[in-house]
Amino acid sequence: MERVLGIGGYFVRATDPAALTAWYRDVLGLDVSEHGLWQQEPGPTVVAIFEADTDYFGRRTQQTMLNLRVRDLDAMLVQLREHGADVAAETQDMEGVGRFGWVTDPEGNRIELWQPV
Template sequence: MERVLGIGGYFLRAADPGALYAWYRDVLGVEVSEHGLWKQEAGPTVFATFEQASEYFPTGQQAMLNFRVRDLDAMLAQLRATGAPVEEPQDMDGVGRFAWVTDPAGNRVELWQPS
């Protein structure tokens, strides 16, 4: 059986795509080429499905982006300095620490510092 190799892209709709990209670049450090190619560090990726009524992320949001980070506390301080809405971190034994931010388009984004 042929298998996928990994996530090839993540696409977001926005009223102002340029401004939303600028937020991801300037606030989270996501740097992409002119064609949108992002060279990310190797590491684990979680693929999970949720019940339609799950409140883990807003029910009107069909998917949630999760970014791995090296230092969650430093990332949260950086986000707070920009005025981005940040939720307090939570620990999950054996998995790592998590926190959430809402992007300017209203998408809840998860930040994960693996154990």
């Protein structure tokens, strides 16, 4: 049986692709090439399937949610707030898993930030 090797890309619709690309680069610190290639650090990736009526992703029209691993969640949340980003007030700690926080990008997509244990 053939198996998937990893995530090959994440594609987002945007009314202003250049502005959203700049936000991901300048606010989240995603260093992407001109073709969108990002060399991420090794680490775990979670694939989780949620109930169709979940509110976890934010708005109901958002079908998927990007989860990004971060080294220091608190520092990232401060950085995001300094850039005027829409950051959720709450964070969540899951024993044995890590800490979570959320930000909504300028196009209204909720993104989960994860500091693994």
